[in-house]
Amino acid sequence: MSRLGRFAVKGVFWRQYLDWAIVNLPFFFYPLPLTFFTIFFFFFAAPARRAVVANLAFVLPGSSRAMNYLRTFRTLYNFAWTIAEAAIHRILREEFSYEVDGAEWLEELGAGPGAIVLTAHMGNYDLGAALFAEKVHREIRVVRAPEPHPESAEHLSASLERAGESGVKVDYNTAGALLSFDLLKAVREGEIVSIQGDRAEGDVAQVAARLFGAETKTPTGPFVLSLVAQVPIYPLFIARTGCRSYQIIVRDPIRVQSTGDREADIGKGVGQWCAILEEVIAAHWDQWFAFVPIFVR
């Protein structure tokens, strides 16, 4: 990677700068740099800005394009706070407060054998994995889309694993089949695997789904894994509710049962997932960090 690549929108420089700022800036100064960096990225991260505007047109039908630009600014601003607070948790170990919506399902997930946590690019998913690993004292394997910059990927993996104090392991979902076997082995051995299921990127196996009445693609991996390993899928999201305050949202588990028709079984699971995803995104559209176009026009 060229030296200039470090300064690209997804380059490692910004992540390193954030770490520096967390160590060096007093808490009462955070709103200022976060607001200015949001303005900076609103203009310079043009593909992400356009993608959020396009996605919002489906999530909030009838909304004007101008309003969606303002909403995009709000989404980027929330993103700035969430990554800053994930870094605060990782570096400073400051206290965070959270409430749980769906506590019974969270308890079941923590106490049960292997399971799949299906989440979205929403709220503070990095912090969520770390908090979850700490709370239930279990190892969680986080599957992420590969980062475009190797240095950023390295920094992010190290950060996530440090945040969860060895309770969090990071895997990248590339096209290879090796990861699928790894994950199958992990859930069968009682581990919890966390996958982001709101978009299918690259060459990963995917299936057409309907979200907000439009066509989208969802990764099939979690549903196939659930079907083969016969473990439930727990939809789990973590939304920011204020300064260092979060809400963990857990919904009824999705159980992909085998009826002999594999496609229909997976399709049923995908349908259930999309209904939950739609409900949560509609309530927290300003924290849906889908920086690529999700819907097929």
Added chain:
Amino acid sequence: MNQPPSPRFYFALPRLLARFRGGNATRAEKNGSEAWAASVAIYAISYLYFAGFVPDPLSWWMRGLIFVALAFLVWLFWLLMLFLNSLLLKLVHSLGLFRSLPTRRGQGVLLAGATTAMAIALTQRDSFISEIGAIWLIATALNLVASLILVFNNGDRARQ
């Protein structure tokens, strides 16, 4: 769930007031309103301070352009100041001085000190701007008095 039972504050003045009301007076870095109030005040005072140097004879559109650019230049000013101060703090720590002072507290001293100096300069001007400078000075003085009261009462220590 780990929700604290009552609101908690960072600055000494609201902590002292909370204590008078029978609430929690321990320091917490999770009050968003405080963070916003302080950062807006710091930014407004530094912006007004530098805006005073924009020459009057310029045309209105040129002055407008400079005021817009100044919004970003003030941000860059603080970024540079904080970076230079972090180097200074490293140097001071390496010399064995103020080792118990955490970097973020050291940066807080710089921010409060520099803003107070600018606020003093604002009080010398002939407009409502001088009132803004005076409000900052009064708030800072009250906060210092409150922190002294808290220190003598419960020995609040800086966290690492």
